[in-house]
Structure formats: C-alpha cells, structure tokens
Amino acid sequence: xxxxxxxxRPRNEETRERILxxxxxxxxxxxxxxxxxxxxxxxxxxxxxxxMHYFKNKQGLFGAVVSSLQELPxxxxxxxxxxxxxxxxxxxxxxxxxGSRLKAVLxxxxxxxxxxxxxxxxxxxxxxxxxxxxxxxxxxxxTPEKRQRIPYIGAMLVGxxxxxxxxxxxxxxxxxxxxxxxxxAAACEAILEARS
Numbered sequence: 001x002x003x004x005x006x007x008x009r010p011r012n013e014e015t016r017e018r019i020l021x022x023x024x025x026x027x028x029x030x031x032x033x034x035x036x037x038x039x040x041x042x043x044x045x046x047x048x049x050x051x052m053h054y055f056k057n058k059q060g061l062f063g064a065v066v067s068s069l070q071e072l073p074x075x076x077x078x079x080x081x082x083x084x085x086x087x088x089x090x091x092x093x094x095x096x097x098x099g100s101r102l103k104a105v106l107x108x109x110x111x112x113x114x115x116x117x118x119x120x121x122x123x124x125x126x127x128x129x130x131x132x133x134x135x136x137x138x139x140x141x142x143t144p145e146k147r148q149r150i151p152y153i154g155a156m157l158v159g160x161x162x163x164x165x166x167x168x169x170x171x172x173x174x175x176x177x178x179x180x181x182x183x184x185a186a187a188c189e190a191i192l193e194a195r196s
Contacts, residue, residue: 069105079136149191
C-alpha cells in the first residue's frame with residue numbers, strides 16, 4: 001500500500017491529474033476526433049494502459065475534463081454585478097489551469113458530435129444553474145423573464161472568450177479584461193431589456 005505524506009497528494013492522484021492536463025493539451029491542440037489515448041499517454045509520459053485504467057476510453061477522458069469545470073461555480077458565484085461577473089469569467093479563460101480546460105472543451109466540442117453533446121449538456125444544465133443560483137441570479141436575473149435571457153448572454157460570453165483566447169482576434173486581444181467587461185455588460189443589459 002502506498003504511503004501518504006502529509007501535505008502531498010497521493011501518487012495516483014498526481015498521475016491522474018497529469019493525464020488530465022495532457023488530455024487538455026491534446027483536446028485543445030487537435031480537437032476530440034484527432035486525440036488518441038496513445039497521444040495523451042505520450043504527452044503525460046505514462047503507459048496508455050494507465051490512461052485506460054483511470055478513464056476507460058477517450059469519451060471517459062473527455063467527460064473527466066468537462067467535469068473538472070465544476071470548479072467554475074465557486075469562482076463566479078459571489079459576483080453580484082454583470083461587469084464584475086464578465087471580467088471574472090474572462091480571467092478564468094486566461095488562468096493557467098482553468099483556461100486550458102475551457103479551451104480544450106470548446107475546441108473538442110466544435111469538431112465532434114459526441115463532444116458537442118457533452119458540452120451542450122454542460123451549458124444547458126450547469127451554466128444555467130450557476131448563474132441562477134449565484135448572487136448575479138438574485139441581483140440581475142431576478143425575474144422569470146430575465147432568467148430566460150441567460151442562454152443568450154451565455155452564448156455571447158462564450159463567443160467573446162473564444163474570439164479572444166482561441167481564435168486570437170487582435171481587436172479583442174488589445175482590450176483589457178476590464179474594458180471588455182464594460183463593453184459586454186452594456187450588451188448584456190440591452191439583451192435583458194429587449195422585448196421578447
């Protein structure tokens with residue numbers, strides 16, 4: 001039995017995290033279809049059988065990457081205004097660990113029907129729940145009509161993050177996160193106030 005040293009992760013958890021990180025790199029670089037268990041194993045410098053041991057197959061590996069996004073609620077739930085929420089959301093795309101996972105899920109979701117289905121389920125279920133149950137839900141999306149606008153705002157924010165961090169569109173990259181948050185908060189307000 002493996003000894004556990006206080007303050008350190010057990011070795012098997014470190015290995016699992018290394019494989020997940022490698023999967024993010026591969027999914028982010030080449031998408032879902034072109035990623036293989038062997039390429040992830042090579043990136044993580046482990047035997048392919050170890051990847052299968054932890055995740056069973058590529059679908060399981062991708063599902064684990066998406067599940068790791070469950071950290072998002074804790075990093076967004078306490079923001080009570082649109083501008084602050086957008087700024088924090090965009091910063092997560094640029095954070096070392098979370099950014100690579102968001103990019104991997106997005107890139108994979110664009111090129112694969114399986115990955116797109118997993119991503120769609122995440123957007124439909126978790127993003128809506130995140131916003132509805134956050135402070136933003138009680139201060140901004142505080143009527144049934146406004147809650148119905150959450151998917152439109154979510155789609156816009158994914159588009160902003162994609163063009164800035166994946167497609168690398170210059171005019172979006174030249175703006176600071178705070179400048180973009182101000183611009184898109186105004187756009188969100190317009191969506192909220194638009195007639196159905």
